[in-house]
Amino acid sequence: MGDFRVRAAGPDDRERISELLGMSWGGAAVVAHGTVYDALHLPALLAERDGRVVGLLTYTLSPGGLEVVTLDAVPPRGGVGSALLDAGVVVARRAGAARLWLVTTNDNLDALRFYQRRGLRIVSVAPGAVDAARLVKPSIPETGEYGIPLHDELTLELRW
Numbered sequence: 001m002g003d004f005r006v007r008a009a010g011p012d013d014r015e016r017i018s019e020l021l022g023m024s025w026g027g028a029a030v031v032a033h034g035t036v037y038d039a040l041h042l043p044a045l046l047a048e049r050d051g052r053v054v055g056l057l058t059y060t061l062s063p064g065g066l067e068v069v070t071l072d073a074v075p076p077r078g079g080v081g082s083a084l085l086d087a088g089v090v091v092a093r094r095a096g097a098a099r100l101w102l103v104t105t106n107d108n109l110d111a112l113r114f115y116q117r118r119g120l121r122i123v124s125v126a127p128g129a130v131d132a133a134r135l136v137k138p139s140i141p142e143t144g145e146y147g148i149p150l151h152d153e154l155t156l157e158l159r160w
């Protein structure tokens with residue numbers, strides 16, 4: 001399962017990235033902490049196996065750190081998410097950032113488990129932030145993973 005490689009995405013990868021974002025997030029528009037991102041045009045790390053995309057991490061870099069905007073492993077549980085997260089930390093450290101951070105949602109128990117087991121800490125909870133995001137992106141469902149009503153955002157971070 002470990003026979004994949006991670007690299008920085010380039011302009012030639014756009015079409016495949018667009019497909020993956022469409023499949024995982026219903027399109028390239030991602031709303032988090034009141035910000036609308038066009039994930040298709042963000043810097044990205046790509047995981048490939050036999051020339052096929054098996055994972056994607058999109059991010060922004062700012063003085064506040066590296067924000068992971070999207071992270072997907074297709075299929076999950078093959079180590080791709082961990083490898084992409086590790087690569088994100090390398091990018092952040094090389095850029096002189098002091099932390100990697102991201103927003104996830106209250107229903108995403110798998111992601112909360114995944115991130116906390118990799119050292120990230122929950123640093124804030126924004127009740128109702130997903131309800132607010134839904135006004136901007138109506139395709140965000142009312143019900144999320146495990147049939148959990150989807151309302152809130154949680155911010156997690158890894159500092160070094």
Ligand SMILES: CC(C)(COP(=O)(O)OP(=O)(O)OC[C@H]1O[C@@H](n2cnc3c(N)ncnc32)[C@H](O)[C@@H]1OP(=O)(O)O)[C@@H](O)C(=O)NCCC(=O)NCCS
Binds near residue numbers: 081110
């Ligand atoms: C969250 C997500 C990115 C994690 O990526 P992933 O590739 O599944 O993560 P990994 O495979 O590296 O690790 C997941 C678990 O599978 C285990 N695993 C890794 N390789 C494995 C293998 N070959 N066989 C079985 N289990 C394996 C890992 O040990 C890990 O378990 P642990 O947490 O107990 O250590 C992925 O599940 C995903 O794409 N989810 C949907 C999108 C999403 O919610 N993204 C996050 C948005 S904030």
